[in-house]
Amino acid sequence: MTDASKPGALDGVFVLDLSRILAGPTATQLLGDLGATVIKVENPKTGGDDTRGWGPNYAVGPDGEPTDLSAYFMAANRNKQSIAVDISIPAGQDIIRRLAARADIVIENYKPDGLVKFGLDHATLRAAHPALIYCSISGYGQTGPNRDQPGYDLMAQGYGGIMSLTGDPAGAPMKVGVGIADVMCGMYATIGILAALRHRDQTGEGQHIDLSLVDAQMAWLINEGCNYLTSGQVPERRGNAHPNIVPYDAFAASDGHVLVAVGNDAQFARFCDAIGAPGLGADPRYLTNLSRIEHRDSLIPALRPVLAAMSKADILARLQAVKVPCGPIHNVAEALGSDQALARGTVVEVACDGVAEGHVRLLANPLKFSATPVRYDRAPPRFGQDTQAILAALKSAKPQDPKA
Numbered sequence: 287m288t289d290a291s292k293p294g295a296l297d298g299v300f301v302l303d304l305s306r307i308l309a310g311p312t313a314t315q316l317l318g319d320l321g322a323t324v325i326k327v328e329n330p331k332t333g334g335d336d337t338r339g340w341g342p343n344y345a346v347g348p349d350g351e352p353t354d355l356s357a358y359f360m361a362a363n364r365n366k367q368s369i370a371v372d373i374s375i376p377a378g379q380d381i382i383r384r385l386a387a388r389a390d391i392v393i394e395n396y397k398p399d400g401l402v403k404f405g406l407d408h409a410t411l412r413a414a415h416p417a418l419i420y421c422s423i424s425g426y427g428q429t430g431p432n433r434d435q436p437g438y439d440l441m442a443q444g445y446g447g448i449m450s451l452t453g454d455p456a457g458a459p460m461k462v463g464v465g466i467a468d469v470m471c472g473m474y475a476t477i478g479i480l481a482a483l484r485h486r487d488q489t490g491e492g493q494h495i496d497l498s499l500v501d502a503q504m505a506w507l508i509n510e511g512c513n514y515l516t517s518g519q520v521p522e523r524r525g526n527a528h529p530n531i532v533p534y535d536a537f538a539a540s541d542g543h544v545l546v547a548v549g550n551d552a553q554f555a556r557f558c559d560a561i562g563a564p565g566l567g568a569d570p571r572y573l574t575n576l577s578r579i580e581h582r583d584s585l586i587p588a589l590r591p592v593l594a595a596m597s598k599a600d601i602l603a604r605l606q607a608v609k610v611p612c613g614p615i616h617n618v619a620e621a622l623g624s625d626q627a628l629a630r631g632t633v634v635e636v637a638c639d640g641v642a643e644g645h646v647r648l649l650a651n652p653l654k655f656s657a658t659p660v661r662y663d664r665a666p667p668r669f670g671q672d673t674q675a676i677l678a679a680l681k682s683a684k685p686q687d688p689k690a
Contacts, residue, residue, distance in 0.1 A: 294321015
């Protein structure tokens, strides 16, 4: 699965991961995929990362019993080593400080100032190691009136506005179906860390990255956020429709639903011809996208019965033939089992000791590099499985060994 003859883009970079749940682990998994060495610190008092217990789906062992590798945990924790350390006691704090002394990056998602009492906060560690890059992820950030409030993905989606835009227009506000605020925060964290590495390599100076779920979520309001800032009008919930493009929606066919995304006026004319409704394409109310937005309430109801009389396959064949953007609505099994997913290597099998099949199936990293391919060297670790090896390496390492 991994071409060992090619280096990872981040070979030689050492990440000390004090994060758990999803945002921080997403960032550190991405760094591990790119070749970084990642040591995940887990609390022996709780049995490790909370998501190890977030069932009901687990990899099973040879005895058929569930392991501590929940599907949720495995989604964000490959390419890491796991060490069990109690940071509330001096011996545990000493281990973390010794690991931090050898690290390029520390990432944590405790509450603001939550690590101060352990002497593991940014100011303390960076005073001893000025080149250290220290990334703090929290619900609301290190500053502001809500800094001390706990933050989960659900609260970030609610506070940051995306729930007000998601769901049926006549229904309740709705969260996105996965923890997208966490995942996007992890991606922003990865970008910030890579930029800080570039700066460190040029100047020798580390820095503190302060990132919050809510900040990240507001940043990806993208066009709807800018629609409000430009017009002063609060965006409406539109279901599958688009605020700036019409038609752009899910439409019922005779045997299910299809997606249609008409991006320009020429496409709209071809769309109408293809579905046998040339009169709509010639109607002055619908000739331009701006006029289609203005007359959305008459155009969409006119299109729905035309498409409802056709099958999904017929609609897709007609529109694809004239290069009008369209597509099916897959469930997860259909998406991951599609010919496209197979061709792109969307699912990977990673060897894993202690599970019944000898491997686990995971979602692949989507990045395709020509020179430094993504690595799948380590399956998500069992809780604390690397503790003794890491401690032995620390014990034998000389102080000047930077990556011991």
